[in-house]
Amino acid sequence: MSTRHPCDISIAITGSGGAGAITAGELLLSLAGKNGCFGMMRRSFGPQIRGGEAAAQVRISHVPVECMNDSFDLLLALDWRNAERFAEEIALHQDSLIIADPAAGEVPTAIRDLHHEVIPVPMQALAKDIPAARPNMVALGLLSHWLGFCSDEAGKLIDEVFSKKGEQIRAGSRAAFEAGFTEPLIIEAGEARPRPRRGEPAFDGARWHFNGNQGCGLGAIRGGIRFAAAYPITPASDLLEWLSPRLEQLGGSLVQAEDELASINMVIGASFGGVPSMTATSGPGLALMTEAMGLAVASETPAVVVNVMRGGPSTGIPTKSEQVDLNIALHGLHGDAPHLVLGALDHADCILTTEWAVRLAEALQTVAIVLTDQLLAQSTVLISEPSYELPDINARLVAEPAENYQRYVITENGISPMAIPGTASSTYVADGLEHCESGKPSTAAADHQLQLDKRSRKIEKFDYGEHWADVRGEGVIAILTWGSTTAVVREAARRLEAQGLTVKVIALRLLLPASPKKLTTELAGVERVLVVEQSHSRQFYRYLRAYYDIAVDTHVLARPGPLPITPAEIVGQFESWS
């Protein structure tokens, strides 16, 4: 069965670190956007800063795409250094084409099957003849011609990007692009074999171009975040770097803390001061923050933690994706500590989910953990402008000045008015010690019971509306998933539908508190369930077993990283499941 559409092409550009493969990929994706296409680009790096391997994996399509395809149609190699390190990430198929510089030597056997056609283009030699030119711009020219992109549009983009680096580099880059675009070998090859045609774009409007980290950042400031404290960690650092100047612009700030223990406590301190606050981190950092998250729960101080998951445990595989911090996000807090856990489902959803998490944390005066992963965070999409509507959620309930103010007063919905420092006559002490309604420390059984009930009630009784999950399609088969595998599952569902098998895709966005009744309703009439997740120990499946009642035949596709789950793997589950 062919899943390939002539207007849906996947291209890998590889090179040693610093060769410019990523820059070429980014420009190619931007050009795709200017040419009315949709697309996605995944960056693949080794842990080295320079001299390692780098691959830009670009998918360009006339219809919206939000995950990578099963394999690549075209591999362009700027050189073959460290090629074996990314070979398993760049699967080729029978008709894949390879463009390589003959000066870089033979195509390594790890990459090439004998039947793959190789077009030898001397990219280095072409660039060498042009002052201030680099082979990656020759590559961009080759690929732009192959994809039928407009060279004037490309020229404008190159001018825009490189004019900052001086006239010589701008002119050199543009000339190198032209050399690639008009390279006879490519023109000849294009005429000799079928190559991708540009389809009619499904949507003519403007495109949004962003990665998941930026999406979370935008959602955070839309939700009202004005303070952040954080410690650098891959793959969350670029979220923080995006946030820092933008918080300044909005009158807020980001403080680089001495460690994650400090980050989360600074966030709690700032939030105590009345300013919606967040941090971002990844697994090891989240582990360090769990004690203070318990403090935020007990003291009822709103705090948002965006956790960008990477391969674990320990330092694990920091530059690759895995959905493996679900357990710690759900269960990592000590004591009975009700809190919120949300998972962003795709790039656009990073914006929605983070904004929603901020609003919920503020309204419910608790901790909200937002889970994304390296795949979402560091891959870029080209999509239509995302639009969403969140239900009205009250802002933080702020106490008016009052005599005998009781910070933790028992209320029906569990939410107590919070006095912001500076408010006259309502001074109080926020406390991680169990306390009575005034905030005074208490070890009394009745106080503990009342405050535990209150902290759990405010979260359990809240109406989260329809955003608990994203449900698409109908059918007697349902696929249950969460996080970045959602986009892959949706693509698999489209392929299954083309084969005549309709599938309902249920992606859980709100993980804590769980919504068992809502899921039961969605599963009415469903006869088989496939659970899809990227973890070795089936963390999501175990979570489903713990919180939900799924009474039908259930299969699990659970696989660890670092290789992303592909649509073909999911479709394959149904071939063997009868």
Place this chain on the structure above:
Amino acid sequence: MDQSAATLPLKPKDYKSALKPVWCPGCGDFAVLNAITKALAFMELPREQVALITGIGCSSRIAAYTGVYGFHGVHGRALALASGLKAARPDMKVLVAGGDGDGLSIGGNHFIHACRRNMDLTYIIMDNEVYGMTKGQASPTTAPDWTASKLTPQGSGVRPFQPAGLALTAGASFIARGFTGDPNGLAKMLVAAMEHQGFSFVQVLSPCPTFRPEQMQWKHHVRALDAETTNNPIEAAQRIQADDGMSTGIIFQNRYPVFRPGTGVDAGMGSIESEFLI
């Protein structure tokens, strides 16, 4: 609590809460509480404009005994909580307090970074060279041959930190040592610390009558520093090294750039959303 009736100028007792401290009779921390309330009254600060942030330990309970805003956080993280509050709310006068274990052991990293960050905070360590709340274990300021702890019956065998020296090398801009046997002097020292622009560190020798009864003799050893406050870190280092840790006074004060993140000016979302458009 009759706070509402109190109008400025407030008296020291107006800065206290109605809670009775959990401290043992004779604990030095009572004097620190009195000194803080005296200093706040002297400075005529409205209660709601002051926050006292603490960690965990006997001395960290102090937040609940004042009538200002407070946060009794987790062990060792008071400085981080306070730094977040000060960054978000530069208008607040933020005091931080805790013990020697809280500040120099579990919170040691935050201490050195708070010194070098130089935010406008006043940090009080009530130093009794022992963990009191966990019933008497050696702290980072305990002498290596102190054998009264069941946890380290042969003594800790580890040389103590010199808090003032640690603060100096970490870049603190105000370093003082006070004594609970002189509450008025301590109150004056706290006023100077709070008036200082930047991070002010006050180590308070605060005896523990329960686990370190021998400290009740400190009153016979403590004496005033025999020199004026210096702004020269080399001189300060020499004085700290030459001293037995029992001299009180403002050892070092200098003007270093104060860390104040953010401009506070909201220029609006502006082009942030349109950056996403291609």
